[in-house]
Amino acid sequence: MPTQPIDVALHKTTQERYLNYAMSVITSRALPDVRDGLKPVQRRILYAMYTNLRLTHDARFRKSAAIVGEVMGKYHPHGDQSIYDAMVRMAQNFSLRYPLVDGHGNFGSVDGDSAAAMRYTEARMMPLASELLDEIKKQTVPYRPNYDGTVQEPVVLPAQVPNLLINGATGIAVGMATNIPPHHLGEVVDALIALIDSPSLTIDDIVGEIIQGPDFPTGGVLLNSREELREIYHQGSGTLVTRAQWEVERDGARRFIVVTAIPYYVNKATLIEKIAEHIIQGKLPQVVDVRDESTADVRVVLELKRGASADVAMAYLFKHTPLEDRFHVNLTCLVPSENPDVAQPAKVDLKMMLRYFLDFRMEVVTRRIEHELAQLLRRIHILEGFEAIFGDLDEAIRIIRASEGKADAAKKLMAYFGIDAEQTEAILETKLYRLAKLEIELIRAELAEKRAEAARLQGLLGSEARRWDLIRRELVAIRGAYGDARRTLVDAPVKELEYSEEAYIIAERCWMMVSRQGRIKRQKSYTDLSTIRVREGDEMGWVLPGSTRDAVIFFTNMGRGYTMRIDDVPSTTGYGDPVQASFDFADGERVVGVVTTDARVLRKMTPDQPSLVGGGEENDEDDVQLVGIARSGQAVRFSLESYTEPSTVKGRLFMRLGRGDEVVNVENCDGSELVALASRDGRALMFPVREISHVKGPAKGVRAITLEGKDQVLDFTLCRERLDGLEVETNRGAREIIRATKAQYAPSSRGNKGKLVIQRGHLIRAHRPPVEIIPGDEDEAGEEE
Known part of the structure; x- marks a missing residue:
């Protein structure tokens, strides 16, 4: 007889069923029990091997398929592959510090190779696994019915070893996860004995004094200090930093870096591929080759370039490859509850884990x-x-x-x-x-x-x-x-390796080229500005000498500076790439000034620098400075020092602008120049650049020219020679050069209204030629560093 439909609240039913699913995953699949350190599938595998199949360490090997079938048929109806994967992991000496399954055949490798199919491999228990089950027949643990009620299975194994701590665990449940690092058996047992003798011992008494820290099966060096480890074990969470072990070997004049241990869970084959990619791309010039000479032990060999520093090479590899890795600790596990058949999840600290055991x-x-x-x-x-x-x-x-x-x-x-x-x-x-x-x-x-x-x-x-x-x-x-020897080094003397990006860039002289529309590229050489390729409607704006180890800074109309290494600029004879491909420009943002950190480009502010008008102000300035002027007439003079290191995609602010305002130009100065400035209403002003106040950080600046009505600055330039000037064009097509040699534009003071360029009409544009700096012969000597 068909059942009658029942009206239910969807949100309540969904909540109830999701919670049931979540609790099932938490308690029956993903989290280990603090007592035997096993997840249900692992417990069922070992129980079936010990009780049903009698596969102790001295028995004959049995096909893995037979073991998986026994477990799936009686205890774990969740698919044969999940059972086999769990058994494979228990047999891998690079996954578990103390393997529980003795695998015969291909059970995978640290290179990420998968295990052979279960029909090809065989297995039995390791001697240590028997210590988890030897007391099972003495009514030491409670039992419960299996999934179909036909047989009984243990709720937990009567473990004689603290398996959760010595082998660790990892798992993702619903709303929670666990990631427990493995530890050294001897140290954990010593801690248990110490707690038996002195129950009042604290975590601070145990960590560093008895338990040195995690002991990963793949070895490596633990970089955390003792205080950091104590904090992690107190909180039940934190981050461990592990690093590969390495040494330098010699073969005649040739030198090699030999990596003998890698961080836990790092795929060795993938690691070598990443190192090779950096070598091929020229990002690691100190290393010429990498090869894998591993057998039972890890041995990754990196051949050093003649004269190269091994420390510099390893500093790069630790920063850019998994040779230095992080392990995020999460001491969440199942702990006993009032119901002996069901454990409950909890985050515990180290002493609680030891006490529960x-x-x-x-x-x-x-x-x-x-x-x-x-x-x-x-x-x-x-x-x-x-x-x-x-x-x-x-x-x-x-x-x-x-x-x-x-x-x-x-x-x-x-x-x-x-x-x-x-x-x-x-x-x-x-x-x-x-x-x-x-x-x-x-x-x-x-x-x-x-x-x-x-x-x-x-x-x-x-x-x-x-x-x-x-x-x-x-x-x-x-x-x-x-008990055995510790594998992971703790509190070992670790050489501090200094990382400097310049050390990994092959020094090469080049030309940094930026078009007016913001396309950037670098070339080794060029013959003339007209030979440089630009898109139709675009023109070359800046051609500056530099080195692949220098930086280039782009100053934009939005008052921001964006810095990147010239080595990261595309090397091409084509049009180049848009600067926006490297940075996060706002709508309407464009480049108005460019400098490189090459000494041939920069002009340093020096004390008592004489200007075009004679004399000079006494000051203690002695750095590289730049001048920027906005359409509102505000001006800033700031140091380049804060902009030489590569920036984020958001750049760095150098001038604070009002609504609708923008910077018209940014130029490098040495203090001797005159500012030649023109406004759209036809006014021109020249004054010493030193009159613009120097600021330490982003600022609104000072008034360069007083503007009337809706007038705004058209453009400016810095004049270093008496014939230098700013060429402007009127709305009638006439051109005028604003320079100091003309009496009507004689230098005056910052902040006044300036002189009229035309009586009628207005200025429509300024004509500034591309900025092209040609180094002298003495600068070109020894071009290759």
């Missing part, structure tokens, strides 16, 4: 002792039955012979000797040869031994201190059996 060990050991004691008492009870009839064995035999069957014999034996049904059953099932005198003595000896062992176990159950001592001794045995 110790409390779990106490619980497991107690339940193990109780189980062993129950087994002993049952055996003692049986042996006491034998002991009871040994005193009158002839009567026992007579009763049995005179009885009418087993049931009658049992009834009469219980009545005569005062024994119970269980003891009577054991007596009646005993073979006749065990009634011999020697066998009787063996039974009495066994009884005495069992009674002594029972007394010992009862003593353990009656004393928590004795149980802690037992746990301590078992941990010491684990450390002795599985």
Whole structure:
């Protein structure tokens, strides 16, 4: 009979079902349990291998497909590939610090190679994995039904080793994730023992003193300080910085950098590809070749260029490749809750992780002792039955012979000797040869031994201190059996490598070319301005000498400066690329001034520099400065120093502008120049550049010329020679040059109205030729650095 539809609130149903899904992922898929350090799929793999397939470390290998089938059929119905992937990871010695599965065949590599298909590989458990399961049959942990209720599976394994800390874990759930680094087994066990001896120990007492820090299976060098590590273990989150281990080897005159360990989770093949890309692109001139000579151990060889510095090369590689990597710690895991069948997620600190494991060990050991004691008492009870009839064995035999069957014999034996049904059953099932005198003595000896062992176990159950001592001794045995040398270096002396971008640029003289429309390029040489290619309607604006190690700064009408290295400018004889391709220009933003940091381009402000009008102001200026003037008549003089390093795509502000205002030009000055300035209404003004106040940062500036009405600055230039000037054009097509040699434009002071260029009409444009700086012969000497 079809069911009737039920009206439900969509938002409530969605919320409820999403929460159910989220909790399922969190508790049943993605997060490890703090007690055994395993996710459900890992736990089920090991349980099936140990209990169902008997694949202990001394058993024969079995096909991985058989293991996966057993796990999927009885415990984990989430697909064979997910099970196999989890088993492969447990077999990889570069993924787990202490592998739990002994894989036979291709189980992948640190180069990122995938494992062979499960039908080709074989596996069994590693000896350490047995330490997670050896106590499973002693009723030490709770069980629950599997997914279809046909068999039982353990909620958690009775781990004797702190697997979560020594192997770490990574996983992404819904709304939370975990990323726990692996640690050294010996150090973790020492910390557990120390906590048993002194429960009041703090994280500060443990970190650095007992646990040095993470110990990654691939080795490397941990760069975090002890204080940073303590903070990470306190908070349960933070960032670890790891770096490859390397050394320099020599072969005659040739020198090589040899990388012997790489950071955790770094794909070695991809790493080598990235290094090769930097070499091919010329970004790492110190290295001429890279090759992989790895066998069982990592050995990546980089051949150094003759005379090159290995430190400089490694500083680049640490900055631009995964030879230096970060591991983001997140100590989130499942911790016990009031319901023994369900654990709950929580972010913990280091001491909490250790404490949870110790409390779990106490619980497991107690339940193990109780189980062993129950087994002993049952055996003692049986042996006491034998002991009871040994005193009158002839009567026992007579009763049995005179009885009418087993049931009658049992009834009469219980009545005569005062024994119970269980003891009577054991007596009646005993073979006749065990009634011999020697066998009787063996039974009495066994009884005495069992009674002594029972007394010992009862003593353990009656004393928590004795149980802690037992746990301590078992941990010491684990450390002795599985302890090894630390792989990741902590607190090791690390050479500080200075990184300078210039060290990785091949010094090469060139010409920096910028068109009026903002297309940029560099060329090794050119013969004449007319030979430089520009798009139709465009013209060359700036042609400046420079080096690939220099920077070029673009000043725009929006009062911003954008800096990039000339090495990053496209080298081409074509039109070049738009400057907007390298920076984030605003609408209508365009280049109005360009300088390079080449000494042949820059003019330095010097004290007492004589000007065209004679004399000079006394000051202590001694740097490279620039002048910018806006259409509103405001002017700034600022230092280049703040703009020489490469900028972000947003650039740096050098002048604060009002609404609708813009900069008309930016030029380099040395203090001797005169500013030649013209406005659209036909006024011209010349004054010494030093009258513009020097500012330390972005500013509105000072008034260069007083403008009336809607007048605005047309353009300006800096005059260094007496015949230099600013050529302007009127609306009637006439041209006029504003220069100091003309009496009507004689230099005056900054801020006045200037002189009229024309009586009627107005100025429409200024004609400024391309800025072309041709170095002298002495500057061209030794062109290649």
